[in-house]
Amino acid sequence: MIEASDFKNGMALLTTAVSVITTKGASGAHGFTASAVCSVTDTPPTLLVCMNHASRSHAHFIDNKTLSVNVLGAQHETISNAFASKLGSEERFEQGSWAELATGAPVLEDALVSFDCEIEDIQQVGTHSIFMCRVVAIKQSEQSESLIYFNRAYHHVAQVEIA
Numbered sequence: 001m002i003e004a005s006d007f008k009n010g011m012a013l014l015t016t017a018v019s020v021i022t023t024k025g026a027s028g029a030h031g032f033t034a035s036a037v038c039s040v041t042d043t044p045p046t047l048l049v050c051m052n053h054a055s056r057s058h059a060h061f062i063d064n065k066t067l068s069v070n071v072l073g074a075q076h077e078t079i080s081n082a083f084a085s086k087l088g089s090e091e092r093f094e095q096g097s098w099a100e101l102a103t104g105a106p107v108l109e110d111a112l113v114s115f116d117c118e119i120e121d122i123q124q125v126g127t128h129s130i131f132m133c134r135v136v137a138i139k140q141s142e143q144s145e146s147l148i149y150f151n152r153a154y155h156h157v158a159q160v161e162i163a
Contacts, residue, residue, distance in 0.1 A: 025064030030057035033084035045135035066103035074145035101137035
């Protein structure tokens with residue numbers, strides 16, 4: 001049997017984009033930092049987002065039935081840390097500048113890309129919920145550096161122009 005600590009140590013070596021996942025609706029505005037986001041299919045455009053059941057905002061995402069995946073740029077470490085901290089929802093959204101697209105879920109105005117989604121299905125696996133999300137709107141920016149997480153630390157990746 002694989003120990004949870006061995007699994008976590010192995011997963012720390014899987015380089016991932018850093019995203020802030022947000023929701024807004026009858027249950028209020030909430031968000032969290034995530035690295036567990038993945039494309040499922042482009043027809044129809046669908047993402048999956050994983051969220052721990054123990055998260056204090058878990059029930060709000062289920063109630064609101066919407067979310068936005070805001071992929072962070074290199075300049076967004078502070079925002080990532082705020083949404084991963086014990087700060088309250090209002091304090092988290094004081095970081096950055098926010099707008100809305102189709103669903104009303106907060107979209108970070110200068111994110112690399114934001115995917116505005118409706119949650120279509122939820123699967124329970126162990127300690128987490130897997131949200132299957134249909135993308136209803138996309139907003140891209142002109143940012144050129146991505147914030148990634150590798151070996152329990154932030155790093156930056158930039159596109160290199162080859163002349």
